[in-house]
Amino acid sequence: MDKRIDLIINNLKEVYDPEIPVNVYDLGLIYNVDVDEENNASIVMTLTAPGCPVVDVLIDDVTQAAQSVEGIQTVNVDLTFEPPWDKSMMSEEARLELGFF
Template identity: 65%
Template sequence: MDERIDKIIASLKEVYDPEIPVNVYDLGMVYSVDVDENDTANVLMTLTAPNCPAADMIVSDVEFMTKKVDGVEDCKVEITFDPPWDKSMMSEEARLELGFM
């Protein structure tokens, strides 16, 4: 596996949904991360709700933090709602943090 992906994931753990005190990765909002032959990171993710008022800010933060990783020249974020996000997608740590265990 490309070590940049691990570094991207670590960076995404610094991006928070402003309404929830857990990072987007542990919330289960990031479905996939890859880096193509042009050193462009492709992040497939969702939002906790289709009408999320912080959507633009979250996407911007994901792009910014991903581009900070050495060896990543660009970042493309694709938002999908298939499958729609639900609480079962959260990491165990996130569920503990939010009291869902």
């Protein structure tokens, strides 16, 4: 995997949904991270629910996490609800943390 993508993912693990004590990556909200030849990052993400009240905060935090990687020029965050998020998308650690076992 591209080192820049690894660095972005590491930063995304520091972004938390204010309502849930688990980071957005382990929650399974990040569907894809890509960086092109010009160092532009593209992130596809979802939310736990379409009416999430903190959508703007989460998108800003995800954008800043990717932008803070050295060399990244621009960040585009695409919000999708296909496929819809469900608990099975969480990492094992997140499910343990939230008691979903």
